[in-house]
Amino acid sequence: MKNKYLAIYNQIVRQIQNGSIEPNTTLPSENDLGEHYGASRETIRKALLLLAQNGYIHKIKGKGSVVLDVSKLDFPISGLVSFKEIARKMGKPSKTLVPELTLIKPDKFLMNRLSVSRDDEVWKVVRVRVIEDERIILDKDFFNKQFVPTLTKEVCEDSIYEYLENEVGIVISFAKKEFVVEDATEEDRQYLDLGIYNMVVVVRNYVYLHDASLMQYTESRHRPDKFRFVDFARRN
DSSP: OTTHHHHHHHHHHHHHHTTSSOTTOBOOOHHHHHHHHTOOHHHHHHHHHHHHHTTSEEEETTTEEEEOOSSOEEEESSOOOOHHHHHHHHTOOEEEEEEEEEEEOOOHHHHHHHTOOTTSOEEEEEEEEEETTEEEEEEEEEEETTTOOOOOHHHHHHOHHHHIIIIIOOOEEEEEEEEEEEEOOHHHHHHSOOTTOOEEEEEEEEEEETTOOEEEEEEEEEOTTSEEEEOOOOOO
16 A cells, blocks of 8 residues: 555554544554554654654654554744733633742853853842643743842742833834753753653743843743644645
8 A cells, every 4th residue: 555654654643543542552562563553663763753753652662652642732923922821711720839039140041041250140030830730831031130120939930021111111023032951960850740741842041121131031931742842824
């Protein structure tokens, strides 16, 4: 059969989508799948590669192909929204933990990221986002104190953007975002419920005010099975 790997791919996708193959289960080995579908190992590998590329499985060395939860949470790529706003739209129980809130002197890394000098002060905020009792996002926020004079744990647990816009009077305008996939760090494992996953999706955010001043640099580290990053594009 021509493109037999596509037929195998589509059959496995249907089984994942209808729940016949449950999330976090491991698919049979390439040899076992080949016997089941009457296909060569190369055909099975093509089907598995397509499943991985489209977010249905995650290949883990020494374990095999683990099925991901396809009921992922939509996370907008182009929008500039807070976690509180996203959680509200999701309609799922959520909370924010704040293990660290400190005022620091920037090192060379932050001096480059925030365009600040060694004499400036920077707020460092570490927040863990919990949805349905699972710790799935680690946010590491750095704010230029010139624009954010005060911060409290209560504000960080609620919404920093609401506080800045409604109480401080800051006008947040636009952001530049970078998306990468990285190996999970010890810090990721400390704060997130990663389970079997050894990778995280990292969104690096540079947030600017209405006058193009750089106010914030953020690293937002996501558990890979819980999010689908979405956007809407129109061809001009």
